[in-house]
Amino acid sequence: MIDAKKPxxxxxxxxxxxxxxxxxxxLGLAGHHVEVCDPSRWCLARYSRFVRTYHHCPPLRSDPAGFLGFVERLLASRHFDVLLPTHEEGFLFARAAARLTSRASLALPDFASYRAVHSKAGFSRLLDRLGLPQPPTRIVNSxxxxxxxxxxxxxxxxxxGTASRGVWFVRDAGDLxxxxxxxxSAGDFAGEVLTQDLITGTxxxxxxxxxxGRLVGFHAYRQIAAGVGGGEAIKESVSRPAIRAALETIGAHLRWHGALSVDVIMPLDSATPLLIDCNPRLVEPVNAYRSGTDLVDLLLRVSLGETxxxxxxxxxxxxxxxxMQALLGSASRDGTRRDLIRECGRIAAGEGLYRGSSEELTPMRLDWLSAVPLAMTTVLLLASPPIASSLARGGFGAHLLDRTSIEKIEGKHFLRDLSTRRPGEGRDP
Structure with a gap:
C-alpha cells in the first residue's frame, strides 16, 4: 500500500x-506532485505554482468518451498514484471505474449510488425514502x-445542473x-423539473x-455573504451535529466511498436543517482545511485503500x-466602480466582514501566480461592472455535464462502445 504521508x-x-x-x-502545500487536465487553456489551475504540468484535454460536456480516452492514455503513459475528480467528471469515472482503477487509485461509489444523488430529483426521492427533512417538493414533467x-x-x-445553473426564484406569476x-426554450421538460417551497433561512x-459507507471526515460552514449566482463569497465554519447525522444516514444507505457534500437551509423558525441539494464531491475544501480538518488528505488516503x-x-x-466571488457579487448587484473600489479596500485591509478572514481561492502570499486571475477580474470589473454576469458564466464551461452528455454516459451501449477501443484510445487535443 502506498503511504499517503509521502509525496x-x-x-x-x-x-x-x-x-x-x-x-x-x-495538495501543493502538502508537497504532492500535481498535474491537471482541463479543456480550457485559461482555467484557474493554470495560475498556480503548485501545478507541475497542465494537459489540454477534450471537453467532458460535448465529448465524454474522448475525455475518458484522454485520461486513460495519460494514466497509461505517466505514473500517478491517485486520480482525483473534483467536479462532474466523477459521474463519468464512476460509470467507467473498471477502466481506471487498474492504473491509479480512485475513491468513488458504484455508479448506481453516484447516480442516485447526482440529479436533484433523485436526491429528493432518496431523502423521502430515508425520512430526512427537505422543503416541500414536487417533481413535474410539463x-x-x-x-x-x-x-x-x-x-x-x-x-x-450545477453552479447555480437551472435555478429560478419564483415569487409571483411574472417570475413563473x-x-x-x-x-x-432550453428543452428542460425533456427531463424532470422540481419546485420547492422557498424557505427563509441561512x-x-x-x-x-x-x-x-462509514463517515470518516465532516465539515460544515454557513454563508456570511453571497457572491455572484448565490455562491459563497464569505463563509464561516459551524458545528452541525444534525447535518452530520443526516449525511451519515445517506452515506451508510448508499455505501458511499469518497467525497459527498450537501447544501442546507437552516430555517429562521426551526432548528431542523432542510437538505436542498447534493454534490457527490468536495466543494471548496479550504475552509475545512483552515479549520483543522484536511478533507483532501483524507480523500487521498481513502483513494489509496486505507481505512x-x-x-x-x-x-x-x-x-x-x-x-473574486466577492467582487463579482458586488458588481452583479448593480455595484458601481466606487462600490468595487471600496470592496477591494475592505478585502485588502481585512475590514468589515473580512476581519479575521483568510483568502481561500487566490492565496497570493502562498501562491503568487493566483494573483493573475484576481487582477484580471478586478480590472475587467472596474472597466465595466455589468460584465460580472458574463464573467461568471465563463465558469459554466466544457468541464461540466449537461443533459445530453449525461444521457450518453448513462446509455446502455456506452461501455460496450468504449470496449471496442484499445484501453486509452481517444482523441488527442
Missing part, C-alpha cells in the same frame, strides 16, 4: 472549478404540471412565466468523506473568503 503524484481531472482550484492549493404544482414563493430547478419560457453547506480513523470536527468560527 504522491496526483492527477486532478479538471482545473476550472473553484473546488478543484482549492484542492490544488491543499408546463401544465409545473403551473399546477408551484406555490409562491418557490424555487424551480432543473434536475440536472419567465422561468417557464427559459425551461421550454444557507449552509456540509462536506464529508466516506470509507465504504482511516474518523477525524475530529474542525474549529467553529473560522472565516474565509473568495475575493
Amino acid at each position: 504522491l503524484r496526483v492527477l486532478v481531472s479538471e482545473g476550472s472549478s473553484t473546488s478543484g482550484r482549492e484542492a490544488i492549493t491543499i 408546463v401544465d404540471e409545473l403551473r399546477e404544482a408551484v406555490r409562491f414563493p418557490s424555487v424551480v430547478k432543473t434536475s440536472v 412565466n419567465r422561468a417557464l419560457y427559459d425551461l421550454e 444557507v449552509e453547506k456540509a462536506q464529508s468523506v466516506f470509507c465504504r 482511516p480513523a474518523p477525524l475530529a470536527d474542525g474549529r467553529a468560527g473560522v472565516r474565509t473568503h473568495l475575493a
